Amino acid sequence: MLAYRLHKQAPINASSLTREEIADPEPQAAQILTKVLACGACHTDLHIVEGELSLHKKPIIPGHQVVGEVVGLSEGASRFEVGERVGLAWLAHTCGRCRFCISGRENLCQNALFTGYDIDGGFAQFVVAYEEFAYRIPQGFEPAEISPLLCGGIIGYRALRISGIKPGGRLGLYGFGNSAHIAIQVAVHWGCEVYVFSRTDAHRKLAGELGAVWTGKAEEAKPGMLDSAIIFAPAGELIPPAMEALDKGGKLVLAGIYMSPTPPLDYEKHLYYEKSIQSVANSERRDGEELLALAEEIPIKTEVEEYPLAEVNEVLMRLKEGKVQGGAVLMVSE
Template sequence: MHANQLLTPAPISEHPLTWRETDRPEPGEGQLLIKVAGCGVCRSNLHMIEGDWVDGGVPAISPIVPGHEATGRVEAVGAGVEGFAVGDPVGVQPLWWTCGECEFCTSGREQLCHRRIITGEHVDGGYAEYLVSWADHTYHVPENLDLVEAAPLFCPGITAYGVVDKIDVGPGDVVAVFGLGGVGHMAVQMAALTGAEVVAVGRTPAHLEVARELGAARTVDSRDPAAMEAIADSADAVLTFAGSDAVTAQAMQTLKWGGTLVNAVPITVQDFHFNKGQTIKGSILGNREQMRAVLRLASEGKIRTVVERFPMADAAHALEELAAGRLRSRAVLHT
């Protein structure tokens, strides 16, 4: 098979990814071999490829195939696997494996498993023609979904669902979404499903346009001080998907007293005033039942992805477009 392999992390401008021929993997007991149809391009892929996470042990192997939100069809079924057959449309999210035994795995919070293995960071991921997955962490994709367009459901989709699930809002409430890229465009839709008024805040005109298309009641250019002042202390909940101290400060200024901020990226909060009674929550991905709920919402036409397609061999170009901020929403590599 062919795959995009990373040998040594380096700036994307130095072309650290190589499209090369390599051995096709085979599924072991409890595993599946998936012929990849599409794999989303996440900013975390860029962080790993450029070496931002080397000190944390990521990538864990070399060479490694990046990519953690992949869809395709089952090519082969390993021993002991039930519920999957060759040809089934399936998807894999960042959680490639969890222990199944710890307090988190046994309480529906497997995304917090301390022994978790991440697709495309600890093991080979979806920037390739084939991918091995664990059946327990592989999901049936509804037949009415396009496999390439469905790929972002497995990271932006589940991440946004997990974030929105942590707020208690409905009609009459205001939810502000900061960071309108791959995850943010899903969060706008999921927040709108609660019945709350969704305010989408960003600095990229194309992202603001997508947010309006997907149900945002209002969009705000974060570069406009007057526009930001107009929404100060207005949101019952704020969702943040941009790892920027400046964006976090704007988000906190937008949050009402007594409101809740949920972040799905690392943030630094300064001047947190306890007397405002605000709550800050962190969120990472979601559990397996939540992932299935995301797929149901997509199958029912209640949410959709906005993607830009790139041939699998052009992964480097897709990453360059992401790094330059030229993507309208989510890039997806396709075979």
């Protein structure tokens, strides 16, 4: 099959991932073989290429927002039938035995495997996956439209879930990129009042179109205006104003993997009255399953830019330069 593989980490350039003809992967026990139709590219792929994340497998095929069609089953794999469409996300496997798995927190599994990092991912014609970690894809969507749901969408949904926001509650979203533009559609569907904080005019405009009741900048927040808030931007300086904007008992969720240094907090202004802060690390399968069910029910609209797989290096370069609007999706048709 055709695959784009990383052999050596270095700043992204036109030949970071090399185009190669390699043997088709063979599904092992409990795995399915999937023909890739579309695979999103995100900043985590860029961090794997450039070395912010140390390599777990060499060479590796990155890509962890895969939408594909099942074309082969290993002996014993019975969850899907050949011909079904599936989605594969970052969480590729958990051990089921560590203290985190046993206590229902598989997102923190000590032995987790990740797609496009520990196991070859979707920047290729075929990929194998553990069937228990593949998602059923709802009807009525193009493969490219599903792809952003499988990374930023799942993280945004998990952040929403752990924020404890209730129907009719007042929710603040700080930063309005790929995750937030999906999360807002769920929050509005739940009947929440959504307040969007962004420095970008175009993002505030899109937030308004998607149902935000208020848009503005972080410094325009009033104390006590929010029941829950989520920071999507990797900007630690947003934490104090977001905490101040929370009402008593409010919760702030930090949805990013990276965050710039966080300024000191004032106990009385930012933390007292039972306010809390929690970060998001990876996701559980239920996050993906619940989000995909909501995607069909609402239905969620995603903004995507489609590119041929052959342009994968260029797409990662555009992502680094901040030139991609919405989700960047590589279409695999070769």
